[in-house]
Amino acid sequence: MITRKKLVEEINKKGSFLCVGLDPDLKKLPEHLKEVENPIWEFNKAIIDATAPYAVAFKPNWAFYECYGIKGVEALEKTVSYIKSQYPEIMVIADAKRGDIGNTAAMYAKAVFENMSCDAVTLAPYMGRDSVQPFMDYEGHWCIVLALTSNKSASDFETLELAGGDRMYEQVLEVSSKWGTDENTMYVVGATQAESLDRVREIVPTHFLLVPGVGAQGGSLEEVARYGMTEDCGLLVNSSRGIIYASSGTDFAEAAAREAEKLAKAMAELLQACR
Amino acid sequence: MITRKKLVEEINKKGSFLCVGLDPDLKKLPEHLKEVENPIWEFNKAIIDATAPYAVAFKPNWAFYECYGIKGVEALEKTVSYIKSQYPEIMVIADAKRGDIGNTAAMYAKAVFENMSCDAVTLAPYMGRDSVQPFMDYEGHWCIVLALTSNKSASDFETLELAGGDRMYEQVLEVSSKWGTDENTMYVVGATQAESLDRVREIVPTHFLLVPGVGAQGGSLEEVARYGMTEDCGLLVNSSRGIIYASSGTDFAEAAAREAEKLAKAMAELLQACR
Numbered sequence: 001m002i003t004r005k006k007l008v009e010e011i012n013k014k015g016s017f018l019c020v021g022l023d024p025d026l027k028k029l030p031e032h033l034k035e036v037e038n039p040i041w042e043f044n045k046a047i048i049d050a051t052a053p054y055a056v057a058f059k060p061n062w063a064f065y066e067c068y069g070i071k072g073v074e075a076l077e078k079t080v081s082y083i084k085s086q087y088p089e090i091m092v093i094a095d096a097k098r099g100d101i102g103n104t105a106a107m108y109a110k111a112v113f114e115n116m117s118c119d120a121v122t123l124a125p126y127m128g129r130d131s132v133q134p135f136m137d138y139e140g141h142w143c144i145v146l147a148l149t150s151n152k153s154a155s156d157f158e159t160l161e162l163a164g165g166d167r168m169y170e171q172v173l174e175v176s177s178k179w180g181t182d183e184n185t186m187y188v189v190g191a192t193q194a195e196s197l198d199r200v201r202e203i204v205p206t207h208f209l210l211v212p213g214v215g216a217q218g219g220s221l222e223e224v225a226r227y228g229m230t231e232d233c234g235l236l237v238n239s240s241r242g243i244i245y246a247s248s249g250t251d252f253a254e255a256a257a258r259e260a261e262k263l264a265k266a267m268a269e270l271l272q273a274c275r
Numbered sequence: 276m277i278t279r280k281k282l283v284e285e286i287n288k289k290g291s292f293l294c295v296g297l298d299p300d301l302k303k304l305p306e307h308l309k310e311v312e313n314p315i316w317e318f319n320k321a322i323i324d325a326t327a328p329y330a331v332a333f334k335p336n337w338a339f340y341e342c343y344g345i346k347g348v349e350a351l352e353k354t355v356s357y358i359k360s361q362y363p364e365i366m367v368i369a370d371a372k373r374g375d376i377g378n379t380a381a382m383y384a385k386a387v388f389e390n391m392s393c394d395a396v397t398l399a400p401y402m403g404r405d406s407v408q409p410f411m412d413y414e415g416h417w418c419i420v421l422a423l424t425s426n427k428s429a430s431d432f433e434t435l436e437l438a439g440g441d442r443m444y445e446q447v448l449e450v451s452s453k454w455g456t457d458e459n460t461m462y463v464v465g466a467t468q469a470e471s472l473d474r475v476r477e478i479v480p481t482h483f484l485l486v487p488g489v490g491a492q493g494g495s496l497e498e499v500a501r502y503g504m505t506e507d508c509g510l511l512v513n514s515s516r517g518i519i520y521a522s523s524g525t526d527f528a529e530a531a532a533r534e535a536e537k538l539a540k541a542m543a544e545l546l547q548a549c550r
Contacts, residue, residue, distance in 0.1 A: 023379070063375060063382035069390045073348050097375050099399050100338060101426040104298070107338035115344045124374050124399045126421055128428030146401055151376040153403030156450055157443070163436040168443070175431055 001140035002091045002119045004183050008232045010056045010089050015268035017233050019057035021240025023064045030252045040075040047244050050257040054264035057091040057236050080116050091119045099124030099131045106134040113138045125172045136180050143185050145176050150190025150213030173203040182207045191219020197227030208234050215242030225270040276415035277366045277394045279458050283507045285331045285364050290543035292508050294332035296515025298339045305527045315350040322519050325528040329539035332366040332511050355391050366394045374399035374406045381409040388413045400447045411455050418460050420451050425465025425488030448478040457482045466494020472502030483509050490517030500545040
C-alpha cells in the first residue's frame with residue numbers, strides 16, 4: 001500500500017518523480033530477446049532492474065499485454081508481481097483507462113487491485129461517478145482520472161467549452177475531485193498541455209498529477225515542473241518509449257538506465273529549485 | 276465479418292434484435308457448475324447454445340473475465356471462438372470500453388479484432404478521434420462509441436450543456452459520426468434514457484444503436500423501439516442479468532432460453548408494427 005506520505009518519501013529519497021512506462025512491443029524488442037521463452041517478461045525484468053534506482057513508479061500499459069492474449073497476460077502478471085516483491089516501495093500503476101457502470105467497474109477494480117495487486121489505475125471519466133466509485137472503495141489504492149490528455153485529439157471533447165464557461169476537463173477536475181481526496185485521487189494531464197497546468201493547479205492545487213508525453217510525444221519536463229509542481233512535488237512524470245527503447249541492442253537495459261538516470265538528474269534539480 | 280446488410284438479414288430472419296450480454300459472475304453461477312474445471316466457460320457455452328436461436332449478437336463484458344486473471348481470459352477466448360465457429364452469423368461485441376492514445380489504441384484493436392476475433396468493440400470517446408481511429412482502420416469491424424449511457428451518473432458529464440447549446444453526448448454523436456459511417460460505427464444509448472432517443476435520432480438517424488439497460492436496469496423495450504427504431508431496425512437491445520441469471524438451478528440454460536424467447540417475441544411484434 002503506497003500512501004501519499006510514502007510516495008513523497010520515495011520521491012525525496014531518490015530525488016526523482018519518474019514513472020517508467022512498460023509498453024513492450026514485440027516488434028521493437030532487441031533481436032536477441034525474440035528467441036527466449038517469454039520475450040516480454042525477460043525484457044520487462046531487465047528494464048525494471050535497470051531503472052528501479054531512478055523510478056518511483058512503473059506503469060505497465062494494459063493494451064501492450066492484452067494484444068498477445070494469454071501469453072501477454074502471463075507476462076503482465078509476472079511483471080507486476082516481480083515489481084511488488086522486489087521493489088515494494090515503487091508504485092505500480094495499471095494504465096488501463098477503464099470506465100464502466102458500477103457493477104462492471106467493481107469487476108475491473110477486482111482485476112487490477114486484487115488479482116494484479118496494482119497500487120493505482122487510470123480511469124476514463126465519461127460515464128461519471130458510478131464508474132470511479134468502486135475503485136475508490138479500495139482503501140489505500142489510487143484512482144488516476146483522465147483530465148487533459150497528451151494526444152492531439154484531446155481537443156475533440158476534453159477542451160470543449162461548457163455553458164458555464166468551464167472547459168470539459170476543468171469540470172471533470174472540479175466534480176471528480178470531490179468524489180475522493182488528494183490521498184486517493186490523481187489526474188492525467190499531458191506534458192504537451194503544459195500551458196494548461198496553471199489552470200489545472202487552480203482547480204486541484206494539491207492533487208498528484210500523472211504526466212505522460214515527455215519524450216516521444218514532445219512535452220518539456222521543465223515546463224511541467226514550472227506550472228505543475230507543488231510543495232511535496234505533486235507530479236509523476238512518465239516516460240515510456242524514450243527509456244525502454246533507448247537501444248535496440250544487447251545493451252538495451254544499460255541504455256534504459258542511462259536515460260532514466262538523465263531524467264532523474266533533471267528532476268532532482270527541479271525538486272531542489274522548488275525547495 | 277458481419278456487415279450491416281448481414282446484420283439486418285439476421286434480424287429479419289430471427290425476428291429479433293436481441294444482444295445477450297455474457298457477464299458471468301462466479302458468485303452467481305448455479306451451484307452444480309462451481310465444481311467443474313472451468314465454470315465460466317461451461318456456463319457460457321450452455322447459455323450460448325440455449326439463446327442463439329433468439330440472439331443476433333453476444334456481448335461478453337471484458338471486466339467479468341479479467342477479474343479472474345489467466346483463467347478468465349482463457350474462458351473469454353474459448354467463449355468468443357466457440358461463438359465464431361458455431362454461430363458465425365451472430366455478431367460478437369467486445370464490451371471493453373477501451374480508449375487511449377493512437378499507438379495504444381492500435382494495440383487494443385489488435386487484442387479485440389485479431390487476437391480475439393470479435394466483430395465489434397465498445398469505445399469511450401473522451402480522448403477524441405485518435406483513440407477511435409485505429410479501431411476504424413479494421414475494415415469490416417464495428418466501433419460502438421459511448422454516447423448516453425444507462426447509469427445514473429451519466430448526468431455528471433454526458434449531459435452537460437456546452438457553450439453552443441448542445442449536450443456533451445450530442446456533440447460526441449455529431450463529431451464522431453463523421454469519423455466513420457453507419458456501416459462501421461454504432462452508439463451506446465441506455466434504455467433508461469429512452470426519452471433522449473428522439474434527440475439521438477435527429478443527429479444519427481441511421482446508425483445502429485446498442486441499447487443496454489432493459490431488464491435489471493429498468494429500461495422499457497417498447498419505449499426504445501418507439502423512439503429508436505429505423506427502417507432496417509437500427510437497434511441492438513442488450514439484456515445480460517435478466518437472461519443469464521433467470522434461474523440459479525440446473526435449469527439455468529432453459530430458463531435463459533425462455534427469457535430470451537420472451538424478449539425476441541416482443542421484438543418481433545415491434546419489428547412487425549414498424550413495417
